[in-house]
Amino acid sequence: MSQNAIKIGIVSVSSSVAPFPKRLQRSLDELENKGFDYTLGQHALQKDGYRVAHPRAVADDVMTMFRDQSIERILISTGGVVGNNFLEYLDFDEIQKTYKPICGFSDATPLLLAIHSKTGYITYHGPTLLPSFGDFGGIDQDTLTSFLDVFVSKKEENLLSDFQYMVSSSQVWDVDDDTKPTTKKVSGHSIVRKGCARGSLIGGNLNGILSLLGTEYLPDLNGSLLFLEDSGSSLAQFERSMYQLKQAKVLSSVSGLIIGRFTNTFMKSIDGQQDVIRILLETIEKDIPIITDVACGHTKPLLTLPIGGSAEITEDGKIVVRQ
Secondary structure, three states, X not given: OOOXXXXXXXXXXXXXXXXXXXXXXXXXXXXXXXXXXXXXXXOOOOOEOOEXXXXXXXXXXXXXXXXXXXXXXXXXXXXXXXXXXXXXXXXXXXXXHOOOOEEEXXXXXXXXXXHHHHHOOOEEEOOOHXXXXXXXXXXXXXXXXXXXXXXXXXXXXXXXXXXOEEEOOOOOOXXXXXXXXXXXEOOOOEEEEOOOEEEEXXXXXXXXXXXXXXXXXXXXXXXXXXXXXXXXXXXXXXXXHHHHHHHOOOOOOOOEEEEEOOOXXXXXXXXXXXXXXXXXXXHOOOOOOEEEEEOOOOOOOOOOEEXXXXXXXXXXXXXXXXX
16 A cells, blocks of 8 residues: 555444445455555444444544544445434534544435534535445446545536436345446436526435434525435335425525435336426425436435535536535
8 A cells, every 4th residue: 555545534323334244345445446545443343233333432433533643534334324323422623623524425414414514614425435335346437536536636616427327236235246236327417497506515315414403413504505315215205304304494495406316216217206306396385496316325326525515506407516
């Protein structure tokens, strides 16, 4: 490993990576192949039922990565369902003093939003270790390019790529993920409602955002460009979640909405897409631009987005982000 390699600290903040030793090793090897050094959090490989460890232990790992001066970036290992349970044990004053860029998606959302809310620093919604770097054959080039440009090099301005393909294969980790994932052609960004908008780029996983409603950890969303990603478990759950955001006065306060690509088979179908549009138009009565099928969240390729950066939606549906 080069002495000039960027050292990444890896933390598990929700579920454990311990059940997937082959994919974990492949992910770490891929990090090294791309020129990075790494260190694992003390509890990153533990397992405590559906979670990785006690919330205090998770918070200790996160704080250790911020305190360690040899670490230049922090990467979340994987997702889960309890990414908000350790936030109260973090020292945000110390994070503000020792801040370094941190990246993840899915259940990393509560941590990313909390850090931005409490410190004002930009955090990054993008790849996590096992989902993004663990595929057979390595991380896909488009995901890597965005990761390097936005998270590593901190490129000031990026026009979000409108990818015309996505990974379509569904592999079970450490069972049948020893072949390169297959891809398929898809349409690009879809404009549900035209318009121009500018604002602070805030967002992440839909369930992760909902877990922060009413807490001190959710950033001010007034006037923001809100982006939402979800695995798309069902239309009913998506509708319930969107109505919760509406009833919490979130959707009436934002200047624009960006929706990530769904992985649910029906929600990607023609009928499913029409239902998604119906739900969006029902819940977003304010005349703001709405763009769907953006490559963020539970999809590949995956764009890296700067939470707390600025963003703009143009009249023709292009999305420009700045940091």
